[in-house]
Amino acid sequence: MKHIPYAHQSVNEEDISAVIEVLRSDWLTQGPAIGKFESAVAGYCDAEYALATCNATSALHLACLAVGLGPGDVLWTSPNTFVASASCAIMCGASVDFVDIDPETFNISVDALEEKLEENRKSGEKLPKIVMPVHFAGLPCDMDSIKQLSDEYGFKIIEDASHAIGSEYNNHKTGSCYYSDITVFSFHPAKIITTGEGGMALTNNRNFHDRMLLLRTHGITRNENEMTGTSHGPWYYEQLALGYNYRLSDIHAVLGTSQMNRIDDYIVQRRNVVNTYNAGLIDLPIKLPSQYENAESSHHLYVVRLKTGVADISRMEFITRLHNNGIMVNVHYIPVYKQPIYRQLGFPDDYCPTAEDYYQEAVSLPIFPDLSREMQDYVIDSIKKVLI
Numbered sequence: 001m002k003h004i005p006y007a008h009q010s011v012n013e014e015d016i017s018a019v020i021e022v023l024r025s026d027w028l029t030q031g032p033a034i035g036k037f038e039s040a041v042a043g044y045c046d047a048e049y050a051l052a053t054c055n056a057t058s059a060l061h062l063a064c065l066a067v068g069l070g071p072g073d074v075l076w077t078s079p080n081t082f083v084a085s086a087s088c089a090i091m092c093g094a095s096v097d098f099v100d101i102d103p104e105t106f107n108i109s110v111d112a113l114e115e116k117l118e119e120n121r122k123s124g125e126k127l128p129k130i131v132m133p134v135h136f137a138g139l140p141c142d143m144d145s146i147k148q149l150s151d152e153y154g155f156k157i158i159e160d161a162s163h164a165i166g167s168e169y170n171n172h173k174t175g176s177c178y179y180s181d182i183t184v185f186s187f188h189p190a191k192i193i194t195t196g197e198g199g200m201a202l203t204n205n206r207n208f209h210d211r212m213l214l215l216r217t218h219g220i221t222r223n224e225n226e227m228t229g230t231s232h233g234p235w236y237y238e239q240l241a242l243g244y245n246y247r248l249s250d251i252h253a254v255l256g257t258s259q260m261n262r263i264d265d266y267i268v269q270r271r272n273v274v275n276t277y278n279a280g281l282i283d284l285p286i287k288l289p290s291q292y293e294n295a296e297s298s299h300h301l302y303v304v305r306l307k308t309g310v311a312d313i314s315r316m317e318f319i320t321r322l323h324n325n326g327i328m329v330n331v332h333y334i335p336v337y338k339q340p341i342y343r344q345l346g347f348p349d350d351y352c353p354t355a356e357d358y359y360q361e362a363v364s365l366p367i368f369p370d371l372s373r374e375m376q377d378y379v380i381d382s383i384k385k386v387l388i
């Protein structure tokens with residue numbers, strides 16, 4: 001039987017040779033492959049600094065720490081995201097709040113954000129120290145408006161761009177940090193490029209970069225200028241802060257650099273998949289994903305909404321029947337506040353109504369660069385059989 005996952009990495013012989021070369025070298029970690037990968041991504045995105053990490057979750061944690069998020073502070077994010085966008089705040093001892101999504105883009109709603117900011121200012125409730133927009137499915141958020149609100153309300157912006165390397169907004173590549181303080185990418189195999197596990201934090205701010213660099217390696221420095229005492233000798237280092245081991249290995253990094261050679265091809269292949277779905281799925285009781293002017297998605301996910309009032313079958317039945325055909329559709333995302341750890345904090349189960357409606361109807365169809373036309377036609381035909 002066919003088995004078509006909703007996402008899949010694209011690894012070729014060049015990637016494999018590059019990894020083997022590192023395995024034969026002197027450096028499996030803390031070697032030259034890290035800086036090369038960081039330069040490749042920073043150059044591609046036109047950002048000043050890039051810092052590779054062992055995954056995006058650790059990069060989000062470092063980003064929050066660099067901005068100074070701590071106990072008593074609040075981070076606001078979208079409920080339509082993976083749990084890590086919120087966990088990073090809790091990891092800093094801060095709290096999290098959620099702003100409902102836009103019904104068209106499924107990204108954070110700028111209107112809801114503005115309203116919540118205004119209300120909190122009027123009532124004297126806490127304003128966020130960080131707002132974390134998530135470019136859901138690879139479609140950039142309305143960064144211009146979010147930046148304007150940050151100028152007015154004084155919060156920092158950390159972009160969770162785990163889905164969105166290769167996307168563009170107003171002709172700025174996501175990761176350029178043109179509208180934000182720090183941007184984070186994920187290189188999990190389901191994402192646009194992969195290192196197996198891996199992440200990266202990009203910024204144009206030297207201080208944020210230096211802080212993240214220190215905390216990526218235990219808070220330890222070997223730079224005499226940063227030390228509080230005098231060096232005991234060439235072996236000497238000082239731990240200046242509580243840091244972590246959030247490094248990426250050279251084995252992972254070289255895979256990332258090799259993948260960066262094909263990122264633009266991946267985006268084109270994904271766009272072709274999107275165009276084929278858009279043409280093949282019209283006239284069915286499903287709502288296709290929307291695009292908007294000034295934003296070019298990286299097309300990490302292709303999410304349709306089953307019009308549950310119009311279609312003859314439930315979303316559960318739709319998914320089950322596709323699974324029975326080997327088409328492993330998925331659902332992104334369970335609104336984060338529904339998770340038990342947030343319910344225990346007092347978030348009601350229906351906290352964000354638009355995210356709730358969306359969650360009832362969303363289905364992620366298979367999309368990845370190597371999805372063949374034949375496979376895709378099979379997916380489209382199967383969906384038609386299920387719905388007509």
Ligand SMILES: *Cc1c(COP(=O)(O)O)cnc(C)c1O
Pocket residue numbers: 055056057058081082084085134160162163185186187188198199
């Ligand atoms: C994948 C993902 C993460 C976490 O990435 P890891 O590299 O697995 O830590 C965070 N946020 C979003 C939106 C993601 O999709």
